Amino acid sequence: MKELQDLVLLGKVTKPHGIRGEVKVYPYSGVPENVLQYSRIMLAPDEHTEPVEYTVERARVQKNCVLLQLKNCTTRNDSESLVDSLVFVESKALPKLGENEYYLRDLKGRQMVSEEGRIIGRIDGVLTVNDQDIARVVDGSREYMVPLVPDFLVSIDRDVVTVALPPGLLEINM
Known part of the structure; x- marks a missing residue:
């Protein structure tokens, strides 16, 4: 099980997008471009449930959100099952910071x-x-x-x- 302190909460799946399994993610940082750099994410219904890892096949910004195509999520039904999931990444996947920078x-x-x-x-x-x-x-x-x-x-x-x-x-x- 991934330890919660090893994960960083990026945002939340808000709804499905289209019929091919894409999900719309609202990034808590307010900067949707930040989500584009991750090829693997973790989804969980809440902060107390073990997250499930997904591979991001495609990501693109749409207004203030990000549309993600996840591997093995190929239908609208698949994406609907992920609505309201929290989106995490492993802390080790975060970009390295420069001097005088912090998270x-x-x-x-x-x-x-x-x-x-x-x-x-x-x-x-x-x-x-x-x-x-x-x-x-x-x-x-x-x-x-x-x-x-x-x-x-x-x-x-x-x-x-x-x-x-x-x-x-x-x-x-x-």
Whole structure:
């Protein structure tokens, strides 16, 4: 069984496309071109079910989605059975990052501090809302939602994310 930490959630199968088994995938990144680079994907009905591996025979962008032709998925009935499946790839298949680049999923567990050195809390996850990445930061019983915008990010180190937040931003989260 593939370990969930070894998989990266790319998106979701939204519906069948045509009669030859293509599926339409909505990419959670908002960038459908990112999905085109993978020749193998994993599909599962939810995050708690072991995913099934599929070979991608053909992929193309259509508006804000990707149309995938999967091996052994040749009819509309085949593709209908995959609707609402989550689309994963193995983390080792992700492109290598350059210096000062990071994946949002890798921020989880890092401490967030202000540029003055004040500990804000630990990043518990990253949400994407309307194409805006937002860190969910937890400090004891307090929870803050901090936009991850270039103007706020001072540095991202191995264990610490340093931010310069506008006055009052944390207080509106209380």
